[in-house]
Amino acid sequence: MSPRGVPMTDVRRQLFDAAERVLVREGPGALSGRAVTREAGCATGLLYNHFPDFDEFLAEFVLDRVRPTADRLALLPGRAGAGTVSGNLTDGATLLLEPTPLALTNLVRARPPLLHRMHTVAREEMPELHAGEAAFADYLDAEKALGRVAADTDAEAVALALVGAVHQLLLSHPVDEPDLRGRIERVVTVLIKGLATAE
Numbered sequence: 001m002s003p004r005g006v007p008m009t010d011v012r013r014q015l016f017d018a019a020e021r022v023l024v025r026e027g028p029g030a031l032s033g034r035a036v037t038r039e040a041g042c043a044t045g046l047l048y049n050h051f052p053d054f055d056e057f058l059a060e061f062v063l064d065r066v067r068p069t070a071d072r073l074a075l076l077p078g079r080a081g082a083g084t085v086s087g088n089l090t091d092g093a094t095l096l097l098e099p100t101p102l103a104l105t106n107l108v109r110a111r112p113p114l115l116h117r118m119h120t121v122a123r124e125e126m127p128e129l130h131a132g133e134a135a136f137a138d139y140l141d142a143e144k145a146l147g148r149v150a151a152d153t154d155a156e157a158v159a160l161a162l163v164g165a166v167h168q169l170l171l172s173h174p175v176d177e178p179d180l181r182g183r184i185e186r187v188v189t190v191l192i193k194g195l196a197t198a199e
Contacts, residue, residue, distance in 0.1 A: 011050055012060075014040050019061050023103045028110040033057070059117040062104055069101045070131035077135065080142035085149060085195075089188045092135060093166050094181055105170060132163045140195075153195045161191055 018040035023031050033054045037044045051057040076092045095101065108114050136159035143149040165187045169180065 011046065012064075014042070015047055015050075015057070016061050016064050019057075020065060020100060020103075023107060024099050027103075028107040031058070031107065055114065055117050056121060058107070058111070058114055059121040062108065062114065063118055063121065065100060065104055066131070069095055069098070073131045073135035077138040077142045080139060081146050081148065085140075085143055085192055086185065086188045088139065089136060089162065089192070090181065090185045092132070092139070093162060093184050093188065096132060096163075096166050097170070097180065097184075102170065105167075132166075133159045135159075136162055149192070150195045158191055158195070162188065165191075 015036055019031060019036045022035050022039050026035075033047050034044055036057075037047055040046075047054070047057055051060070072095055073092055076088065079088045079091075082088075096105075133156070137155040140149055140153060140155035140158060144151055144153055144155065149155075166184065169183055169187075
């Protein structure tokens, strides 16, 4: 049933929640306007009352759903000085392997034009899509200030390498592989070898 009279933000949330459930459960190939509205339990036309087409819906959906992961990654620099450098970086990297971030990555990969549409919708740099790189770089800079990472460390380059390595793991290994975190730990260890001054 179409929730007539419900504020648009509530409709958007309902549709985005439904899209996330379909995407995580069935993958990007199952995601369609009909599948979303069926999952949401509302009339098929409701989606198009609020979005000009399905591609714009998907663009806004992805931007909305990457923000929680971006917010969690933004907390990483606050962990500087606690635990170990490798452990903190590994914890941050494994956030990218959780079901929703992983499903969103698969969606964008399955629909290459979607990234361009997201830029059009956002009309900005979309910092959420670079949250991993930014968080890892800021974290390493914070550890440099504390003397736990070598002062000449190129934090941005290490951050980019780490995000790239995680993406390669996602492309080449099943996400339910038992030792995926272990692989990430090994990558982190190699990346920061000689950089961490106190582990």
